[in-house]
Amino acid sequence: xxxxxxxxxxxxxxxxxxxxxxxxxxxxxxxxxxxxxxxxxxxxxxxxxxxxxxxxxxxxxxxxxxxxxxxxxxxxxxxxxxxxxxxxxxxxxxxxxxxxxxxxxxxxxxxxxxxxxxxxxxxxxxxxxxxxxxxxxxxxxxxxxxxxxxxxxxxxxxxxxxxxxxxxxxxxxxxxxxxxxxxxxxxxxxxxxxxxxxxxxxxxxxxxxxxxxxxxxxxxxxxxxxxxxxxxxxxxxxxxxxxxxxxxxxxxxxxxxxxxxxxxxxxxxxxxxxxxxxxxxxxxxxxxxxxxxxxxxxxxxxxxxxxxxxxxxxxxxxxxxxxxxxxxxxxxxxxxxxxxxxxxxxxxxxxxxxxxxxxxxxxxxxxxxxxxxxxxxxxx
Numbered sequence: 001x002x003x004x005x006x007x008x009x010x011x012x013x014x015x016x017x018x019x020x021x022x023x024x025x026x027x028x029x030x031x032x033x034x035x036x037x038x039x040x041x042x043x044x045x046x047x048x049x050x051x052x053x054x055x056x057x058x059x060x061x062x063x064x065x066x067x068x069x070x071x072x073x074x075x076x077x078x079x080x081x082x083x084x085x086x087x088x089x090x091x092x093x094x095x096x097x098x099x100x101x102x103x104x105x106x107x108x109x110x111x112x113x114x115x116x117x118x119x120x121x122x123x124x125x126x127x128x129x130x131x132x133x134x135x136x137x138x139x140x141x142x143x144x145x146x147x148x149x150x151x152x153x154x155x156x157x158x159x160x161x162x163x164x165x166x167x168x169x170x171x172x173x174x175x176x177x178x179x180x181x182x183x184x185x186x187x188x189x190x191x192x193x194x195x196x197x198x199x200x201x202x203x204x205x206x207x208x209x210x211x212x213x214x215x216x217x218x219x220x221x222x223x224x225x226x227x228x229x230x231x232x233x234x235x236x237x238x239x240x241x242x243x244x245x246x247x248x249x250x251x252x253x254x255x256x257x258x259x260x261x262x263x264x265x266x267x268x269x270x271x272x273x274x275x276x277x278x279x280x281x282x283x284x285x286x287x288x289x290x291x292x293x294x295x296x297x298x299x300x301x302x303x304x305x306x307x308x309x310x311x312x313x314x315x316x317x318x319x320x321x322x323x324x325x326x327x328x329x330x331x332x333x334x335x336x337x338x339x340x341x342x343x344x345x346x347x348x349x350x351x352x353x354x355x356x357x358x359x360x361x362x363x364x365x366x367x368x369x370x371x372x373x374x375x376x377x378x379x380x
Contacts, residue, residue, distance in 0.1 A: 072189040072201070074143075076181065078156040081140035085126040086269055093122055093377055096174070099152035100125040103141075105132050106264035109239050110163035111147040113340030117167045120336055120370060121174065122377030125149075129269045133278050151180050158184060163340075164235060165206040167333060174380055175211035186210045207231055230317075230326060230334035238314075239341050240297040241307040245350040247290035248303060252349050253283040259347035304353055311360045314338055324366055330379075331370055339367040 085101065100118070102125050104111035118125050130137045130146055141148055141159060149160040158180050160166045165187050172183050189201045207228045247253040257279045261267065266275045293299075299306040318326055325331045331339070342364065345351045355361050370376070 072191055074159055074161060074184055074187075074189070076153070076156045076158050077140075080150070080152070080157050083128045083137055086129040086265065088126045089119070089124055091122045091124045091374060091377070093374070094124045096121075096123055096380060098123060098125075098170075098173075098180075101128060101150045102126070103128045103130055103138050103148040103150065104146050105130055105260075107260045107344045108132075108146055109242060109341040109344040112344040113163045113234075113337050114147050114149065114166050116336045116340035116343065116371050117170065117333075119372070120331065120374065120376040121170075121380050122374035123170075123380070129264055129266075131270060131274060131278065133282060134274070153179060153181050155181075160184065162203055162206060164231065164337075165203045167337075168206055168209055171333060172210045175209065183210065227327070227332050227334045230314075231337045233314075234334070234337040234341050238310050238338060240293060241299065241303070241310055242341070242345055242350075243286060243290040244294040244297075244299055244303040245290075245307050246345055246348050247283070247286040248350070250284075250287060253287045253290075254279070256345075256348045257283040257286075263347060304350070304357075307350065307354060308358050311342075311354060311358045315359050315363060318363060325363070330375065331367060335367060336371075339364065339371065343368075 080101075083101070083103075100123070102111070102114060102118075104114070104127060106129060117123075128137050135144070138144065138146065138148060141161075143159070143161040145161070147163055147166065149166045151158045151160065160169055160180070169180065169183050169187060172178070172186070173180055176183070186205055188204055190204055191199060191201050194200045209224075246256045261275060261279055266278065270278070294303055300309075314326075318324075321328075323329065326334045326338075342351070342354075342360075355364075
């Protein structure tokens, strides 16, 4: 049943793609070429939709109970929620025209991924720091996790949810002459009821970029497949090492939350009672959660060993390529994802141990410099 519904969804996505007037307005470099050659870039984008939906079918084709809704596209909101930005990151060279607000936790690995992408590409944005216990700043949203990126668009504001979907949407925007309102249509949610009765959402196509191949001639199919593989690895493997390592003991959990407070400027952002609530309640809660996650993700008894092994796996893959980054001479989305995840624990004891026990720091230092200096702004 699920396979059939997703096949219907695939046809629906392709029909929407083919009938989208914005795509028909794209001009290409060779206006005198025949009709077949003109359509090749569009075929490439259509194949991206096919591949993305195929991936969703692969991930979801197992017993999951009842489908509650075939497709949900993140709706626009007419008015901006009332919020006070914690800070603004203004990049004078930013020419994207984007007006973005990131609702985040400063040291959430998924939020760090999004900031790494924005900073590397030199894109300006405002930050709203969310209290991770009370979460008052995101009560306007039906999506209850962070990050949430709110983009000002014609007619209102377009929320983008989920770090991977946010990055894929923005990367598509940088390559394509389309509005974020249109791009969001390529990343619908499939909502379903899991076997335990809870409602779940799966974002279709979230690891895929929907762009005109003529604009990325220097990228091969193998290169893009490798990038997607490591982006998935960052989300499905590496990120699960963090909590069990950062909150390994009471002392480490408390040290981590005090560092979170420092880099998140909680003393200024929140009243003292709220800050203390976050630090002491949050650290003890995460200590318990970290132990459960260790078991759930089959980490080694000494969880540091799992973290070391996975970071060595990443470094070995880059070394085998013989390049500075996974993306070659410049970081790609996989580099930014892995860097973002690891940067979230940079001030924790686990990161200090990681820097001593693995060879990841040379790559990490190069990534930090590239992100800090907006090395990707030349590609925007």
